[in-house]
Amino acid sequence: MTAIQLSENWTVSATGGPVPDDIAGRGIPAEVPGSVHLDLLRAGLVAEPFDGANEAEQQWIGDADWRFETTFRWHDDGSERRELVAEGLDTLATVTLNGVEVGRTENQHRSYRFDIGAALVEGENALRVDFAAPVPAAAARSEEHGPRPHVNHHPYNALRKMASGFGWDWGIDVAASGIWRPIRIETWSTARIASVRPLVGVDGGAGVLDAHIAIDRADALTAVPLRVEVEVAGIVRAAEVAAGATGAHVRIEVPDAELWWPRGHGAQALYDVAVRLDGDLDAWRGRVGFRTVRVDVAPDEHGSPFAVHVNDRLIQVRGANWIPDHAFVTEVDRDRCERRIGDATEANMNLLRVWGGGLYESDDFYDLCDEQGVLVWQDFLFACAAYAEEDWLAREVEAEAREAITRLSPHPSLVVWNGNNENIIGYAEWGWRARLGGRTWGEGYYRRLLPGLLAELDPTRFYAPGSPYSFSSYISPNVDTHGTVHVWDVWNAKDYAAYREWTPRFVAEFGFQGPPAWTTLVDAVHDDPLDPYGEQMLVHQKAQEGNLKLERGYGPHLPAPRTIDDWHWATQLNQAAAVRFGIAHFRSLAPYNTGTIVWQLNDGWPVISWAAVDAAERRKPLWHALKAVYEPRLVTVQPRDGVLAAILLNDADEPWSGVVVARRLAFDGAVLAEARVAADVGARGTATVALPAGAVLADDPAGEVLVVEAAGLGRTIHDFAEVVDQALDRDALDVVAAREGSDGAVRVRVTARSYARDVFLLADRGHPTAVVDSGLVSLLPGEAHEFVVSGAPAAVAPEAFASPLVLRHAGDLAG
Known part of the structure; x- marks a missing residue:
């Protein structure tokens, strides 16, 4: 088999629709794989689609027809079959080679293989892919076949195209066209491997591989017997494929195979699989892991x-x-x-x-x-x-x-x-x-x-x-x-x-929901002054009544923000x-x-979305919350039968035994009550530990917390009141920031003078390239935590990361 990758020398041009005069009919350099939006952006013909309110100004792109063209050279190598393989065309495409239509597509989610033997010529060849405008096509198909319910504003359900590309309650509307996965010419003779399904199982400690091989024949009239070999773990088995047959099944047992496990349960043993068709006629390679799956x-x-x-x-x-x-x-x-x-x-x-x-x-x-x-x-x-x-x-x-x-x-x-x-x-x-x-x-x-x-x-x-x-x-x-x-x-x-x-x-x-990191937000939203209901901010808030829901969401829990900085921190928190x-x-x-x-x-x-990691790859406070609450071993305080109990979760292979210590503390660190309860949790198990009333009933909910610790299992701080009702100290932290060590990182050491709830360092506000190693740390009086900030240039003073707009905690939202 010979393959010619068609990734060079492409141009794209608009051929129909509401196209601006300076773009109509113009050949624009195109990247393949790619998208017409990106080609226009690279050519300087449109502004950054994500910026400001540009989304609305660029809706014409999805209403336009686009033509992608390239030329390539081909030499006849005597192969029986000559095919154009398109791994991904988005979406309604007509494919023409040297003026001959060779295929049509209407599905972004599949590949296509077209016979081009009659159109391919020795030497220079011209390939053209014409894409019909997807947005009006979806609307027309919906109307033709009967409108069906869908969310959002375009009838994306009438096309086999990525639904979220038409816009979602977190997604920009950039439905357009392009050759989005590789495209190539393949020539071959006799037969080729069309696909392999290497299905696995486990039987009595042995790994079982059932390899199902589909075969394409170059010419059914001259089909010959073939031989398929499958190799895994050094074991080779073969099957004879009769003349004209288009499939084979090879079963291999691997004694004492190492199992593939999900993370946290064992190793991820992977085995290479090689499939060979008639020696070197064609080959396939992949990997499998031996494991069983059952959902009860x-x-x-x-x-x-x-x-x-x-x-x-x-x-x-x-x-x-x-x-x-x-x-x-x-x-x-x-x-x-x-x-x-x-x-x-x-x-x-x-x-x-x-x-x-x-x-x-x-x-x-x-x-x-x-x-x-x-x-x-x-x-x-x-x-x-x-x-x-x-x-x-x-x-x-x-x-x-x-x-x-x-x-x-x-x-x-x-x-x-x-x-x-x-x-x-x-x-x-x-x-x-x-x-x-x-x-x-x-x-x-x-x-x-x-x-x-x-x-x-x-x-x-x-x-x-x-x-x-x-x-x-x-x-x-x-x-x-x-x-x-x-x-x-x-x-x-x-x-x-x-x-x-x-x-x-x-x-x-x-x-x-919550907003992205500050830098991610202000790099795209330029309202002056910045406001949750600013014109560009609302372009970047797709949820119905999203900002109203954010306000309603923090109302019972946090003081009302006084500034846009506080709004950003409060909604993230x-x-x-x-x-x-x-x-x-x-x-x-x-x-x-x-x-x-x-x-x-x-x-x-x-x-503004539900994501834990924003589009600029910055981890939001939510990510740090997920890391903590998804710990395999976790202690959490929950109401049980009208009182608070400690729930111990042990998603590990080792059992846990020890003492659960519950302390009720004043915000200044004074111990108001303490209780110790012996407990056991089995491997991959849970336990509920009743806590004495003296430890879990607050005399002053606004000024007390419950701290529950189980050494080796975890610690949790249970707040008796919401932030809005707590007497938290706005100035609860002593802070020292310095560059220490050979790694050039800034270390911000915070020490709590009184209870400090959900301390977080918004590293990108200190410098846009900075990242921090930890977050949402709650500290008791006298406790300290060191935030390690990496990625900031040496010229940035360490004190930048101790600024009140960078180093935040729940208590600083109070008036």
Whole structure:
């Protein structure tokens, strides 16, 4: 096989639509893979799309038709087959080679292979890809086939294109066109490997590999017998492929195979797999990890769980939802992906849910999850909308699902396939049924097509019809005693204290908003003066009544901000406090509750959102809260039977025994009461420790805290009152900042004179490139903590990181 990569000498030009005069008909240098927005930006023809209010000014791009063109040289090498392979065209494309139409596409989420033997010529060749404007096309298809309910303003459900690219309640509207994955010419003879599905299992200590190989023949009339060899762990097995046959199955047992485990449960043993077709005719390489997956949803005395087991061990899920990490997805390379997965693992996460309004992610994403032991829950790409099931859309849905299931089958990290995000509850409870008037809405995909394809192609993974889902057609999809739930009354309607009204078996979505880091925000928003309701600020706040919900959210908990600086700190702090509160409650219900997946880990552009890490890759206070509350060993104080109790969580292989020490302290450090209770927690277990009334009943809630410690397990500080009602000292800290050590880092040492709640260093406000190692540290009188700030140039004075706008704590919000 010979391949010619077509990544050079591309131009793009607008061929129709509301195109500005200075751009119409003009050939613009283009990058492939890429996007027309980025090509226009590099050429200086549009301003930075993320900046200010530029989003609205650039809507014409998604209303325009675009033509990508290149030339390449080809020499006839005598191969029988000549094909154009497009791994990703976004989205409605007509492909022409030397004036001959060779193919059409209408699905961003799949690849295409076109026979170009009749069009390819010796020497110079001209390739053209014409993209129809996606925004009017989606509207036209919706109207033609019958409008169906969807969130947001464009009918993205009428195209197989990344839904969030049309705008979301956290996402910019940049629906456009481009060759977004590699494109190449392939020539080959006799046969080639079309795909490999290396499915794994474990049987009596042996790893089992069932390799299913699909074969393309160059010419069915002259097909010859072939031989397929599969190698794993030094073991080679072969299968003969009869003349004309297009598939082979090879089974290999690997004695005493090392198992692949999720992080925190063991090592991530990975085995290389090599598949060879007739010697060197064609080859495929990949990796597998031997492990089993089971998700228990069987009815029990409480309802029905959602309990993920890997290698027959229950995994307490500590996860986050993953969205495309950049609005222009070709900007996400392996290094960026690795940094983002590092954000997850450093925050003690063991699962990422790839949300259905985004993409089937890059191979890099799944490879990195395999290596890091991060479990993957993968949505099929349906989100918050009703989808037509007629042939015009269904044929593309099936093609993309077949390809995605096959491509992702080697990855041990992938444990759950999910049919859709919120579409079943949309039909059941959001009034869709009446609006649809009998039109199809996607049920056939979720209940028949997708599970059928998994049964055919990869029965080793668990399939859920949707999220949320109760695993019954006769129970609300979002009831907390059954299956998975999404908790959105908190944020949309209720205070975060209402998380305790829920007793969920598994929480697949929940979260609270907050702004990005200060520098990320002001680099994109230039209102003067800066104001939560400024014109550009609102461009970067996509949630319905988002800023009003932020105000309503911090009202019961924090003093009203007096300045924009305080607003930024208060809303970031409240986001962190809300999610920390919710996760601590949900985790305290273990093993009844088996997991939480917070919305969301990451952002795709600078925006006020639910993310823990903003688009400039700065970790928000929420990230630090997640790291703390997702610790495998955790102590939390929760109400039980009308009184406070200590809940001990031990998600580790070693049991814990010791003494739980509960102290009620005044803010000046005086010990008002103390109690000691012996306790034991088994490996991967939990325990509830009743605390004496004298320790947990405050005489002065505004001036006291409860400190509960279990040496080797953790410490928690329980506040008897909200910040707004506490007598916190605005000047609670002694601060010393200095450059020390050979690493050039600034070390900011803070010592508490009185109780200091949620101390945080907004490092980017000291210098835009600075980052800090820790955050949201609560200190008792006399305690000290050292923040280590890296990334700041040597010219920046250490005192910059002791500024009142940089070093914050909850008490400094008081008037």
